[in-house]
Amino acid sequence: MDFAFDARTEELRAKLLAFMDEYVYPAEAVAHEQRERLASPWENPPVVEELKAEARRQGLWNLFLPDSEYGAGLTNLQYAPLAEIMGRSPQLAPTVTNCAAPDTGNMEVLTQFGDEQQRKQWLEPLLAGEIRSAFAMTEPDVASSDATNITTHIERDGDEYVITGRKWYISGAMHPDCKIFIVMGKTDPDGEDIRRQQSMVLVPRDTPGVTIKRAMQVFGYEDHYHGGHAEVIFDHARVPVSNLIGEEGGGFAIAQARLGPGRIHHCMRLIGMAERAIELMCRRAVSRTAFGKALAQQGVVHNWIADARVTVEQLRLLVLKTAWLMDTVGNRGAHTEIQSIKIATPRAVVDILDRAIQLHGAGGVSQDLPLAELYAGARTLMIADGPDEVHQRSLARRELKRYV
Template sequence: MDFQYSEKTQDLINQVRTFINNEVLPAEHTYHEQLQKSPWETPAVVHELKEKARAKGLWNLFLPKEHGEWSPGLSNLEYAPLAEEMGRNHFAAEVFNCSAPDTGNMEVLAKYGNEQQKEQWLKPLLDGKIRSAFAMTEPEVASSDATNIETSIKRDGDDYVINGRKFYISGAMRKSCEIMIVMGKTDPDNPNRHQQQSQILVPVNTPGVTVKRPMYVLGSPDAPEGHAEVIFDNVRVPAGNIILGEGRGFEIAQGRLGPGRIHHCMRLIGAAQRALELMCERANTRVAFGQPLIKQGSVREDIAKSYCEIEQARLMTLKAADHMDRYGNKEAKDLIAMIKIVAPSMAFRVVDRAIQIHGAVGLSQDTPLAGFFAYARTVRLADGPDQVHMSQLGRNLAKRFE
């Protein structure tokens, strides 16, 4: 693997970094002010920034080049450092129309959707006109094993009828969320547990859909995205809303989650990098016991360890992205699992050190550290908990020596 970014990639890195530094970071205070007035509305400043980013061609950078007309033509390896830059700010990814869960949903529709589904839902998502959610996790079952999902999707004439309860459905609290991809069972008695599930498109305004409440994350509502509890009570949608066909839900989920996992890792490296930079600034300027914090050996050690850990995770992420480009997501599954285990824990440790060096202000709204902390901890569960990835990775590695 070439450790030097191509001229094209470096130019894009510079463009994204400049835009974030000049436009996004100065808007952080305005963003939080506007959010307090209407927590589930996308702040107006984000809409303004999105228009500026799109005008510069910094738009939908995440979508792999195999999707042709929908894609800007970047490989995973080319996108990785761009996503890292976006991770330096809580809402920057949205500014470039590269935020979860929309990225995963757009990839599903681009890869598996039919022409009608693409026209109705993919286009407005690619245009940044609407937001979306992916409804898989359920409170009553261990959703780390997706075959446990109990929500029912039953065919009734020209429709499907959906019943179930989902929670921690990211993005579903936002008022601009118009469509959900819902995973449930169309064939619960199929002896193949991986062919029981299907995925179906459900507009949020469909009768019987109730967004019941926001599920908090470490005490925060995590607005404007929110993570909703959603009830589906005899929700009826056209049969044409099924994606790819009955029994293909687990297959779609696996195709969706691979890129989603590594995208989280890319952004977390950016969050950790910014935390490190803030840590260094604080250590150089904060005086305690008559001298700057940087004079303390423990502070120097925290900075050094953080730098090493970020660089290790960055290189592993780039290797996984390169492997995805060369051999496909399935062949890269072990590397994706590795970085999904490593990056969130790395970011969690680095941000924790940064908070400690900042003292009480590190817990406050005056730095991005508390948000980074919650994000890193969340991703240790999102898209599969650490234990699942370690179990599967260990099994796969051991098989090579049978």
């Protein structure tokens, strides 16, 4: 087994690490200060646009896309260590490299399932970072952990589709540059196959009948860098039939294709968040004195740091194995591993962040350090892209099938 990164990955890692040190980490406090002076909290601080230009100049752009026609052409295994590095500053780094959700998943959908006109109209400006997008699947009135439950209607009326429904926690929808929604709804609600009832359509944000009702908070945070999370009403919004992505009844399959890479990307970034937490713990431990000796001399602190290191090394190996399987046998062949990392990684990283917060005392829960916001993001990923319990159910049933 060869655990070394290939030459291209090493080259990009070196460039990205230098970019983080020189540009991203110093910009974290600057962006926070600039945001407080903006007319709208959803606008990008000027420093974000400056970093985007620099990332493009350095070739650190669209690294997530394996299709070389549109992106960097990296495999999942090559992208994994890069996403981990970006995860150390998850509010800034993915955004300024055009590697932030939900745009990444939407670009993947348009790359794989969009037609030529849809790619020209929406994919190209997304790839260029000229616009943002949102993915509208989750609904407040049903258990959206089971995507077959969605109730939004997509009804055909001549040459148009009429969309009616209510969505929430639609990431990116508050951003002023969000110009397009990918909306999942039911075109055949009475169909015999519950996984063929759904379709996906492109709905421009300025379509009559589309209303951004309110911003949704996550543990009190509005997640400005990712464009926020919104409750969105579709009240008989009309779009041309040509806005259908793929075929009618293909929405569920497209959603599954979209969520596979999305889940592993989240886990890659989570490892970077854990590494940032370990670094902050160690710096705190050697610089802080309590009861006559450095925190680094306290046994419990040793345990926290050692356990965190062991956990991160385990998670990284599992994520890299999953990435390798996705590259070699496809998402379906890596199903067990994708679900395993989706269950294991957020839980473990939440625990590491919790220890880091504890070690920093009041500062750990303050806005002066990134730990509280990292914690909120990691804890949310135990729900996002399918709650842990759904993946546990599926994983256990697959294991038991071998014995029944």
